[in-house]
Amino acid sequence: MENVAKKGKLTLNRKAKKRLFIIAMLTIPVIHFAVFWVWVNVDSILLVFQNNVGGWIGLENLRWVFTSFTDNPYLDMTEATVNTLIFFAWNMFVELPIAVVLAYVFYKNIPGNKFFTVCLYIPCIITPTVMTTVYKNFIGSDGPIALMYAAMGKRWVYPVTQDSTSMISLLIYQIWTGYGLNIILFRSAMNRIPKEIFESASLDGITIGKELTKIIVPLIWPMMTTMIILSVASIFNAQGPILLFTNGDYGTMTIGFSMYLQYKVYGMVSRAAAIGLIFTCIGIPLVFFTRWISGKIGGEYEY
């Protein structure tokens, strides 16, 4: 009887200790979340209806953003939206497929496999400040490309500061530096596919293209879906290297960078919040739609 009581007491103490431990461990993260996520996000909604000194101004900030789509001398939101979508489409339909193909090539053990992996991963570990410096000097008027042009008797024009070529230069930069991490992630996903699947497919005489499209892609689709959803979720926040290249000039403004300019450079915190709210209203259904469509396309495979 005494043992049972002792045992009961012991159990109760252990439970209490566990509860205390959980509370102690989670107190700081919960407070942190309340301050740096809940407060910030609630305030970003309130800011939309305020001026910069906290006075309520109704829908004035939203109206300002909507005029910037058509007639606003300070911001061309149409250009920013189009450029943001271009960067996103480039990421989804060019960089991501290239990363999958290259991951597959590495998975198949192409000669120099490790060397290429390290080389392509270089831009992921080096600050964009350096990578943009390297790129700008490489394509600059004193760089190797300009000198090669000069040797051929042609004149090279620095493409970043030309309205017609600036966006293309940034997209090339994106692809030059963009997919090192994705290759590693996709390759690790491919390594987890059971070898038996490939063996049975080889007995059926599968070709390399079919192996990639009919086996690899469907089996790594859950990971691809996650990356696509995360990419869609950050679509309007992504700034890319705009600050380091053009500061939004030469037709390279994006939504993310326009928000940065509003609150940091112009001190218009409320207008930045208004831009954010409008694109949050667009972004949420977009994420849910992407999840739905990804589920429809890929399906679930157990292995």
Added chain:
Amino acid sequence: MSTENTNVYADGAKKKRLFSKKPKEKELIKKTPAFIAVFAVLFIILVLHSASLIYPFVWLFLNSLKTNFEYISNSSLLLPKSWLFKNYLEVFTVFEVRGTNFLMMFFNSIWWSVGNTVVGVFMGCVVSYVVARYDFKAKNIIYGVIMFTMMFPVYGAGAAAYKQLFTLGIYDSPLMIIKSAGGYGGFQFLMLYAFFKGLPKDYMEAAEIDGAGDFLIFIRIMMPLAIGPITALSVVSFVNCWNDYMTPIIALPSFPGLATGLYLYEQAMKNGMNYPMYFTGTIVTVIPVIIIFSCFQSVFLNNMSVGGLKG
């Protein structure tokens, strides 16, 4: 005797393999001419791409060893007339932006990267461990909230966050590090959660029988077990912080790190820049991350799979 050449059997005995090398895996797909052609084209593209990533750094390094006059007056493709390795010492004093010299920027990069990494990764372990290993009422809510914050896009919060820095009095202060103390960040949480979730219960139960408390189990047993993912995440966090140029521009103007310093130097000196000094600063900035990545490359690559995400 290398482990590669031995088989370890259940009884612990090591027996030498008949062949010293692992037999090659059977090629599953027949190498048709089309197969070889596709791989040859991709190989050439990879060679060119890799060269385009390596060559500019060689170019930067060679030009960092010149005088400014030599760089401006001669072709940048030529080798330096005299190899000025002293530029790599001078950069620490000559390279200066807004009253902060290169040495100070180096120091700023170190405290910002180390501080954020230690605080961020530790808090990541705390949250993911508790959510993965303990059953309590709010567990599913916390997990759901973390997933929600990852998938639910909220734009424009940067403006409110910027305003909040002034309200909390942490703008332009080293206290900015507390912003990384949440531990509920997406990728980090997923990776550690999957790791802790996958650990057998036996470890905890054995330690409890020996009288260890929950905190002791976490610190003395679970954290050492998670050293692989912790190291990988620490490398990622350190490199990200080292490379982060936006945070100091937005919130820490008096504490520019090397990444920010290079941008500010370029902006400030646009028309009268000492190019070789700038290139030297660029090379010095990348050396620490290259060293760290080289040292922890295998740990990093072995642990870099999106934890918990099947695929």
